Amino acid sequence: MDKTKKKTISLIGIPFDEKSSFLKGCAKAPPLIRESLNSYAINSFAENGVDIRNENIIDRGDFSVKELSDVVNIADKFLRKGDSILALGGDHSITYPLVKACSGYYSGIEILHIDAHPDLYDELAGDRLSHACPFARIMEEKLAARLVQVGIRTINTHQREQAEKFGVETIAMKEFSVSDVPDFSNPVYISVDLDGIDPAFAPGVSHHEPGGLSSRQVVDIIDNINVPVIGGDIVEYNPGRDVSGITSALAAKLVKEILSKMVVNI
Ligand code: MN
Numbered sequence: 001m002d003k004t005k006k007k008t009i010s011l012i013g014i015p016f017d018e019k020s021s022f023l024k025g026c027a028k029a030p031p032l033i034r035e036s037l038n039s040y041a042i043n044s045f046a047e048n049g050v051d052i053r054n055e056n057i058i059d060r061g062d063f064s065v066k067e068l069s070d071v072v073n074i075a076d077k078f079l080r081k082g083d084s085i086l087a088l089g090g091d092h093s094i095t096y097p098l099v100k101a102c103s104g105y106y107s108g109i110e111i112l113h114i115d116a117h118p119d120l121y122d123e124l125a126g127d128r129l130s131h132a133c134p135f136a137r138i139m140e141e142k143l144a145a146r147l148v149q150v151g152i153r154t155i156n157t158h159q160r161e162q163a164e165k166f167g168v169e170t171i172a173m174k175e176f177s178v179s180d181v182p183d184f185s186n187p188v189y190i191s192v193d194l195d196g197i198d199p200a201f202a203p204g205v206s207h208h209e210p211g212g213l214s215s216r217q218v219v220d221i222i223d224n225i226n227v228p229v230i231g232g233d234i235v236e237y238n239p240g241r242d243v244s245g246i247t248s249a250l251a252a253k254l255v256k257e258i259l260s261k262m263v264v265n266i
């Protein structure tokens with residue numbers, strides 16, 4: 001592989017939790033995920049054999065955000081140079097501006113969304129930009145061609161109607177198997193809400209929802225993607241709820257797996 005032709009992948013931290021509906025705290029996540037990622041306790045190789053310490057992956061640090069429109073500008077700064085981006089949240093509200101920015105550079109984006117919750121509310125407590133709403137905004141504005149949601153186990157009547165309206169592919173947790181996740185055919189954006197994973201594996205989240213994915217299943221779902229991954233985010237890590245850094249270690253593992261997937265397919 002000719003490395004000189006490869007794009008850069010920018011890792012960006014977005015310490016923003018103003019749109020969290022229940023608990024604040026995930027604004028503190030990015031430095032702690034980095035600490036786990038750079039810890040002497042682990043090495044920098046992903047399971048596909050890629051060393052994420054390579055010249056194509058650059059950690060750009062954290063960016064302070066006052067409102068979500070700032071996130072569009074931050075992402076755009078790197079996308080404009082031809083970079084791909086992986087963002088560390090922050091709450092899930094940041095996915096809407098991130099996908100909005102990506103949609104200016106890629107057409108037909110397909111989203112793999114891992115979450116206990118569909119995040120398809122039209123509004124929550126009067127806020128259409130709540131962390132419970134990003135995928136409603138994305139689908140309304142046709143920023144993505146396809147939305148595949150995996151790990152879902154909290155869907156209610158309103159969100160079921162929203163999913164039908166937007167043609168969302170809901171892969172519910174009930175009777176789930178990794179082979180239920182469909183293949184993708186266009187560039188993929190991966191959005192991982194850590195509460196999609198069972199709280200036994202990821203206790204450091206605001207909304208504990210038992211009966212979720214295992215760490216292994218999420219790694220396998222990511223590994224099965226065989227089209228370019230052009231962007232992504234890992235959101236909703238709430239350090240105040242973590243136990244012995246288990247969740248930050250999982251977030252760091254998923255950073256490695258997603259970055260290595262982004263590297264091999266660009
Ligand atoms: Mn969630």
Ligand code: MN
Pocket residue numbers: 092115117119131193236
């Ligand atoms: Mn979410």
